Amino acid sequence: MPELPEVETIRRDLSKHYLQQSVIGTQIADPRLMSLSSLHAWKKRVHGQTWMELQRQGKYLQVVLASGERIVFHLRMTGQLVILDRPPAMKWRMRLRFQNAKDLYFCDQRRFGEVWLLSKDQPWHNQHLPGPDALNELTRKKFGEILAKRTTRIHPLLLDQRRISGIGNIYSQEALFRAAIRPTRQAGKITKAETTSLFTALRETLKAALEHRGSTSRNYRDAYGRVGSAQLLHAVYRKGGKPCSRCQKPLKSIRVGGRGTVYCSSCQR
DNA sequence: TAAATCCTGTCA
DNA sequence: TGACAGGATTTA
Numbered sequence: 001m002p003e004l005p006e007v008e009t010i011r012r013d014l015s016k017h018y019l020q021q022s023v024i025g026t027q028i029a030d031p032r033l034m035s036l037s038s039l040h041a042w043k044k045r046v047h048g049q050t051w052m053e054l055q056r057q058g059k060y061l062q063v064v065l066a067s068g069e070r071i072v073f074h075l076r077m078t079g080q081l082v083i084l085d086r087p088p089a090m091k092w093r094m095r096l097r098f099q100n101a102k103d104l105y106f107c108d109q110r111r112f113g114e115v116w117l118l119s120k121d122q123p124w125h126n127q128h129l130p131g132p133d134a135l136n137e138l139t140r141k142k143f144g145e146i147l148a149k150r151t152t153r154i155h156p157l158l159l160d161q162r163r164i165s166g167i168g169n170i171y172s173q174e175a176l177f178r179a180a181i182r183p184t185r186q187a188g189k190i191t192k193a194e195t196t197s198l199f200t201a202l203r204e205t206l207k208a209a210l211e212h213r214g215s216t217s218r219n220y221r222d223a224y225g226r227v228g229s230a231q232l233l234h235a236v237y238r239k240g241g242k243p244c245s246r247c248q249k250p251l252k253s254i255r256v257g258g259r260g261t262v263y264c265s266s267c268q269r
Numbered sequence: 270t271a272a273a274t275c276c277t278g279t280c281a
Numbered sequence: 282t283g284a285c286a287g288g289a290t291t292t293a
Binding site: 003075168169219237 | 287288289
Binding site for chain 1: 270271272275276277278279
């Protein structure tokens with residue numbers, strides 16, 4: 001669910017409420033999220049620690065505590081972090097109580113989301129270094145290097161967080177449509193001009209989505225529990241069979257790398 | 270490169 | 282009832 005624009009929207013919302021605040025109580029409703037022994041350690045290390053910074057890398061959200069230890073969230077498909085003064089209607093997995101702020105609820109229908117507590121210098125990625133953040137770190141030059149000589153298809157490559165972090169199945173498809181490139185094109189065979197066009201398309205797609213506070217197709221909510229409006233901008237995502245907004249021919253729906261993918265076979269080459 | 274896996278819910 | 286869903290890892 002949440003890709004870069006959604007996670008960034010949540011990060012900004014949470015920053016307004018919780019910076020310089022500290023957690024004073026933690027409840028776990030889903031033991032899958034955290035074991036009892038981990039919760040014990042969590043309480044000792046997190047409670048009373050001031051939230052100094054909220055950072056994002058790709059789809060990861062990181063809270064830097066005064067101790068230098070960090071809380072890292074990944075929302076996966078359906079995770080939500082919502083600020084409320086009473087429990088939400090839906091099931092929640094974790095609740096954080098704050099000294100001088102409203103409670104924070106971690107809700108997550110499919111329960112794929114995760115939370116970690118990391119010591120001062122412990123990396124939050126296990127084996128694979130995540131690639132440059134699609135908005136904050138990726139440059140045209142780096143993008144060219146990532147695509148060069150690669151035989152993999154462009155859509156799965158854009159989704160590979162080890163190459164570039166933050167892009168998911170919505171914005172990859174939308175950017176490819178905007179750049180008029182087929183999702184199945186071999187990455188290494190994309191021309192210089194097309195690479196520039198795709199780089200620009202990615203930035204514009206992600207920025208526009210951020211300005212619209214993310215895309216809500218179903219589960220996504222911001223930290224106030226509100227839907228985003230970037231879905232109104234979608235040209236292809238989940239629009240298979242509908243007429244292309246540019247040429248009116250029906251959009252094609254295929255599977256690429258196991259992901260549902262929609263494109264225009266006439267506009268995208 | 271693809272399929273299975275972790276889950277719950279929706280839609281045809 | 283089966284297919285599919287915004288993610289990512291592991292296995293074959």
